[in-house]
Amino acid sequence: MQREVGALPLAPALRARLAAAGFQTAQELLDTGPCGLSKEIGISKEEALEALQVVRQECHGDAARAAGGSGATRKCTALELLEEEQTQGFIITFCSALDNILGGGVQLTKITEICGAPGVGKTQLCMQLAVDVQIPECFGGVAGEAVFIDTEGSFMVDRVVDIAAACVQHCHLIAEAQQEEDHQKALETFSLESVLSHIYYFRCRDYIELLAQVYLLPEFLSEHSKVRLVVIDGIAFPFRHDFEDLSLRTRLLNGLAQQLIIIANDHKSAVVLTNQMTTRIGQSQSTLVPALGESWGHAATVRLILHWDSSQRLATLYKSPSQKESTIAYHITSHGFRDVQPPAVTPDAGGAEGNPRKRPRREEEKQ
Amino acid sequence: MAAKKLRRAQLSQELCERLSRYQITTCQDFLCLSLLELMKVTGRSYYEVQKLLCKVSRACAPKMQTAYEMKLRKSANPSSAFLSTTLHSLDRVLHGGVPCGSLTEITSPPGCGKTQFCIMMSVLATLPVSMGGLDGAVIYVDTESAFSAERLIEIAGNRFPTYFDSDEKLFCMTRSIHLYRELTCCSVLKRIMSLEEEIISKKVKLIIIDSVASVVRKEFDTKLQGNLAERSNFLTRGASVLKYLAEEFSIPV
Numbered sequence: 001m002q003r004e005v006g007a008l009p010l011a012p013a014l015r016a017r018l019a020a021a022g023f024q025t026a027q028e029l030l031d032t033g034p035c036g037l038s039k040e041i042g043i044s045k046e047e048a049l050e051a052l053q054v055v056r057q058e059c060h061g062d063a064a065r066a067a068g069g070s071g072a073t074r075k076c077t078a079l080e081l082l083e084e085e086q087t088q089g090f091i092i093t094f095c096s097a098l099d100n101i102l103g104g105g106v107q108l109t110k111i112t113e114i115c116g117a118p119g120v121g122k123t124q125l126c127m128q129l130a131v132d133v134q135i136p137e138c139f140g141g142v143a144g145e146a147v148f149i150d151t152e153g154s155f156m157v158d159r160v161v162d163i164a165a166a167c168v169q170h171c172h173l174i175a176e177a178q179q180e181e182d183h184q185k186a187l188e189t190f191s192l193e194s195v196l197s198h199i200y201y202f203r204c205r206d207y208i209e210l211l212a213q214v215y216l217l218p219e220f221l222s223e224h225s226k227v228r229l230v231v232i233d234g235i236a237f238p239f240r241h242d243f244e245d246l247s248l249r250t251r252l253l254n255g256l257a258q259q260l261i262i263i264a265n266d267h268k269s270a271v272v273l274t275n276q277m278t279t280r281i282g283q284s285q286s287t288l289v290p291a292l293g294e295s296w297g298h299a300a301t302v303r304l305i306l307h308w309d310s311s312q313r314l315a316t317l318y319k320s321p322s323q324k325e326s327t328i329a330y331h332i333t334s335h336g337f338r339d340v341q342p343p344a345v346t347p348d349a350g351g352a353e354g355n356p357r358k359r360p361r362r363e364e365e366k367q
Numbered sequence: 368m369a370a371k372k373l374r375r376a377q378l379s380q381e382l383c384e385r386l387s388r389y390q391i392t393t394c395q396d397f398l399c400l401s402l403l404e405l406m407k408v409t410g411r412s413y414y415e416v417q418k419l420l421c422k423v424s425r426a427c428a429p430k431m432q433t434a435y436e437m438k439l440r441k442s443a444n445p446s447s448a449f450l451s452t453t454l455h456s457l458d459r460v461l462h463g464g465v466p467c468g469s470l471t472e473i474t475s476p477p478g479c480g481k482t483q484f485c486i487m488m489s490v491l492a493t494l495p496v497s498m499g500g501l502d503g504a505v506i507y508v509d510t511e512s513a514f515s516a517e518r519l520i521e522i523a524g525n526r527f528p529t530y531f532d533s534d535e536k537l538f539c540m541t542r543s544i545h546l547y548r549e550l551t552c553c554s555v556l557k558r559i560m561s562l563e564e565e566i567i568s569k570k571v572k573l574i575i576i577d578s579v580a581s582v583v584r585k586e587f588d589t590k591l592q593g594n595l596a597e598r599s600n601f602l603t604r605g606a607s608v609l610k611y612l613a614e615e616f617s618i619p620v
Binding site: 009010014050148157196197200205208212213219240241 | 411
């Protein structure tokens with residue numbers, strides 16, 4: 001209640017007038033009332049009423065926070081966080097080695113960045129995740145929808161159809177092997193058409209469209225509350241040309257990162273970004289590093305670098321708060337992202353919980 | 368989209384006038400400022416500025432489509448998805464041919480046949496749809512002066528003798544291939560920017576740029592400082608315009 005007038009989110013001209021009239025705390029404003037305020041500062045009664053409503057809203061928020069209620073600042077103990085994290089789902093990638101080094105898959109409420117040279121499989125992984133986020137909970141997924149923001153134009157619908165068909169077929173096989181009732185019920189809604197209609201696609205041609213889209217995302221996500229994944233494919237592409245002023249670029253990128261963190265936390269969704277690689281010319285040799293500079297490196301919580309080693313594709317977990325740095329090999333087949341060698345399995349599909357990462361041997365024979 | 372004037376984003380007249388005093392006239396200028404700067408410039412409160420931001424963003428943001436709608440649209444006209452190269456094994460590997468609506472890059476050591484391939488694709492694009500072509504004009508941007516019209520006629524005559532049985536047909540085909548000789552990076556970029564109107568007026572169905580690397584390597588020496596940034600600037604700008612053209616008109620590039 002002792003909040004200073006200068007700290008209130010009012011228009012700057014109004015604040016200047018209030019300060020000139022001698023108002024110092026929010027309580028004084030509320031005590032004066034709209035008519036008195038309008039007479040003292042010389043603004044209309046409607047403007048005074050609006051200003052008072054803003055002040056009241058702010059103070060109410062302050063009071064709620066002081067009383068320990070659920071205000072804008074979240075305060076909770078580490079134990080509550082631990083329980084939350086343990087029940088949180090992961091978005092699997094269908095490549096069990098990759099899921100293992102990530103600690104279960106792509107984590108919700110965190111920003112994951114995937115960097116790599118062209119052609120190594122970043123967009124493929126994004127498309128795989130956009131399909132995998134929709135796997136029903138009884139099969140080990142998070143049953144969410146996906147937003148795909150494309151800046152490079154590399155989203156191929158036919159490829160998504162292939163990946164989605166393989167995923168649906170995989171779930172059908174698990175359901176057949178396990179014969180549980182909720183599996184059958186989930187399968188009724190999990191079909192190719194439903195998977196495709198829950199991927200919301202935006203094509204942004206330049207960085208202004210990307211910024212505008214990210215500003216509008218919170219509204220979109222509150223309308224479509226089942227979205228659990230936001231993919232921005234190619235965050236580097238629109239920012240790499242037409243930017244003479246690098247400080248503006250850094251500022252815009254940092255603002256973008258902040259908004260994405262807020263979106264990830266508020267809507268409990270995972271944010272996945274793909275980045276390009278650039279050459280850094282050192283003293284004697286040049287190395288490939290992720291593009292957009294050092295300051296962007298702080299934006300993502302988890303960083304995955306995809307690269308080639310002769311003809312084998314490798315993925316390295318470069319930055320992670322909870323997992324250690326390791327490298328695994330992966331494969332891209334016509335069904336999508338997969339392990340290099342399918343793990344050896346028993347005929348009853350890996351135990352009672354129906355782990356969708358293990359592909360039953362029957363599926364291979366059918367192929 | 369970025370250059371859209373704020374007036375057309377349905378902001379009030381007096382707000383637009385006030386912003387233009389600070390040289391903020393387009394959506395791009397508006398969205399590049401931080402919230403505090405916007406508050407100072409518009410003289411509005413925090414919540415109002417957020418609402419304004421949403422309004423301006425809505426004016427610039429792309430439209431949403433689900434993957435399902437995209438698939439339906441594609442399956443509505445399947446034949447125009449690819450331009451077949453008439454080399455059956457290549458078509459099989461490429462899943463139908465050169466895809467329409469995206470950029471395809473052909474690279475190889477010198478002398479392997481890139482320019483010959485491009486000339487052949489130009490002939491194929493002018494063929495009617497019944498023969499696997501796109502029945503349209505071709506824009507050929509040549510930076511190495513390697514295009515030979517006589518070779519073009521030779522390929523057309525020998526490959527499709529039944530179709531090009533008369534000189535008349537050959538001349539008709541050659542008239543629909545528009546050749547532009549550009550020798551510097553600047554002129555290549557200028558030419559790419561001007562292509563949009565030409566595509567509509569001449570009903571172009573294929574764009575070929577032969578080749579991007581030669582003109583870039585001539586002008587930008589990577590050992591010199593600063594040239595790397597300029598070079599990638601030129602390349603990404605050209606690439607984004609070409610992508611836009613390919614997608615907008617659904618033609619192969």
